[in-house]
Amino acid sequence: MNPTDPQGPTLxxxxxxxxxxxxxxxxxxxxxxxxxxLLKKALEDNGVEEPFRFVGNGLDLIHLLEECKPSLLTPAGxxxxxxxxxxxxxxxxGHEALRIIKNDRDLRKIPIIILTSSHTxxxxxxxxxxxxxxxxxxxxxYRNLVGLIGLVKKYWLEEARLPx
Numbered sequence: 001m002n003p004t005d006p007q008g009p010t011l012x013x014x015x016x017x018x019x020x021x022x023x024x025x026x027x028x029x030x031x032x033x034x035x036x037x038l039l040k041k042a043l044e045d046n047g048v049e050e051p052f053r054f055v056g057n058g059l060d061l062i063h064l065l066e067e068c069k070p071s072l073l074t075p076a077g078x079x080x081x082x083x084x085x086x087x088x089x090x091x092x093x094g095h096e097a098l099r100i101i102k103n104d105r106d107l108r109k110i111p112i113i114i115l116t117s118s119h120t121x122x123x124x125x126x127x128x129x130x131x132x133x134x135x136x137x138x139x140x141x142y143r144n145l146v147g148l149i150g151l152v153k154k155y156w157l158e159e160a161r162l163p164x
Contacts, residue, residue, distance in 0.1 A: 025051040026082035026157075029061045029097070030115075031089040038142060039084070039115075042149040050081070050157055057089040058097030069106045079110055082156050085132075087116040087123060095130060102131030109163045111156060 030036050036054050043052060055061050061083070068079050083101075087094035094114065101107045111133040116123065124135050136152070139145050156162075 024081050025053060025078075026084070027053050027055060027061065027064065027080045028084045028115075029055050029058065029089070029094065030084075030086040031056045032086075035086075035138070038145060039149070042142070042146045043153075045146050046150045046153050048149075048153050048157065053080075058085075058092030058094060058100075060091075061085070061097050062092065062100055065101065065107055065110075079107065081110075081162055083110055083112045084115045084152070085112050087114060087118055087127070095126060098127065098130045098132060111160070111162060113152065113156065 028036065028039055030039065036056075040052075040054070053064070055064055065079065085094045085098060092100075094116065098112060098114075101110065101112065108131070112131070113134040113136060114123075114127045114132045115136050115138060117138045119137050127135050136148060139148055
């Protein structure tokens with residue numbers, strides 16, 4: 001992916017799970033800071049209003065979700081409405097994180113879109129077998145990334161009816 005902005009976006013502190021937008025937020029999981037910056041800019045260029053959080057690997061995602069799960073102290077919980085998940089990351093990769101989430105009764109309802117540079121049939125098949133809701137390959141050109149994020153926004157954040 002090649003940004004058109006020579007200075008590129010800056011990555012700021014992720015918003016807290018609780019927010020003023022009806023507690024609706026989503027999580028982007030990617031270990032590559034360059035890709036995080038491009039995704040942040042593409043989200044902003046598409047006018048995504050929902051707050052988003054970045055985490056750098058599957059283990060950090062699992063920890064975040066465990067903190068946000070409903071519990072005796074916080075029965076409502078504040079889980080993300082969507083997860084964009086890269087596959088190949090250190091510590092816990094996307095495949096393992098996907099399996100953990102989809103095997104947890106409190107987390108399995110969260111839609112997960114695989115967003116990766118992989119194009120292999122094996123990764124596609126395995127991701128759907130593990131419970132992914134969609135599989136998207138990261139485009140090489142920034143303008144195509146903006147278009148892809150626009151489609152994700154339109155479908156998953158505006159049109160799809162998701163469980164609460």
